[in-house]
Amino acid sequence: MLTTAQLLEPLAARRTDEVVVTTMSTVRPWGRYSNHAFDFASADSAMGHTADLALGIAMAQPGRTVICLNGDGSLLMSLGTLVTIVESGVTNLVLIVVDNGAFELTGGQPVAGAGRVRYGEVARACGFRRAYSCRTPQEYASALDQAFGQAGPTLVEGHVEPGEEGPISRGPAEEAAYLQTSLYDSARALREALGSPPGRGQGGMPDTRQPGR
Numbered sequence: 002m003l004t005t006a007q008l009l010e011p012l013a014a015r016r017t018d019e020v021v022v023t024t025m026s027t028v029r030p031w032g033r034y035s036n037h038a039f040d041f042a043s044a045d046s047a048m049g050h051t052a053d054l055a056l057g058i059a060m061a062q063p064g065r066t067v068i069c070l071n072g073d074g075s076l077l078m079s080l081g082t083l084v085t086i087v088e089s090g091v092t093n094l095v096l097i098v099v100d101n102g103a104f105e106l107t108g109g110q111p112v113a114g115a116g117r118v119r120y121g122e123v124a125r126a127c128g129f130r131r132a133y134s135c136r137t138p139q140e141y142a143s144a145l146d147q148a149f150g151q152a153g154p155t156l157v158e159g160h161v162e163p164g165e166e167g168p169i170s171r172g173p174a175e176e177a178a179y180l181q182t183s184l185y186d187s188a189r190a191l192r193e194a195l196g197s198p199p200g201r202g203q204g205g206m207p208d209t210r211q212p213g214r
Contacts, residue, residue: 005030007138008099008159012068015149020058020065020195024051025072026166027099032177038194041187042179044169049078052096056086059094062195066093066149073100076120083156087128092152096124101163124156131155 009027013034020039023031028042043051055069076082076098086094098120121132130153133144141159148155171180179187 002136003138003141003159003161005099005161008097008141008161009034009070011138011142011145012097015145016068018065020055020062020067020191021070022051022055022058022067023070024048024075025099026101027070027072028169028180029166029175029177031070032175032179036178039191040179041191042169042177044171044180044184049075050082051075052079052082052086055096056082056089056091056094058195059091060089063091063093065195066095068095068097070097070099073098073118073120077118080123083124083127083129086154091154092130094154095148096154096156098156098158099161100158101161120158121156129154129156132158134158134160136160 005027009030012021013031016035016037018039020041021031021035021037022041022043024043025048028044031040032042043054052069052071052075055067055071059067076096086096100120119134121134124132131147131151132155133140133147135141135144135157141157144157148157169175169180171183173181175181182190
């Protein structure tokens, strides 16, 4: 079984200009390996919808690979997203499922079906081009080779030892740079870094929301 470091460190070493969206137990640890303008922490938001957000970014940025570090519990809450990803036709999305069998940030409660649900097989049944299940660093390295080198969508299931990350907050007390600003400001910064016109919302309409709302 992989450790969190064995999952994130090789990914950070290979990453160049891909967008990386994190959630739950990977949010803080990823910030220890990366401080990139294309990092986005999908935290303190609707649990289970990070893959949906990553899909939206992939659709808006078809020329750039989007990597989503999702949790097994988060994916289980929105399994239909796998079908939506395939139906969208995107080829630039890599969904990495951190399968640790627990809702780590909310107290370590067991995820339903832990140890039984095979997310790679579910993804293939939904129509993913490629899906891999990894328990060793060697298997994971091979899966990353395929994920970075071929068109997707791709799902990489990493069986990871549960950690001890606690609830996530935002503000200067957080070590990870991308957690030191509000969710609104982080989303705005990512949009601007990716080249969308600042001050514009969905469909090109002016964005009149106020920071923090």
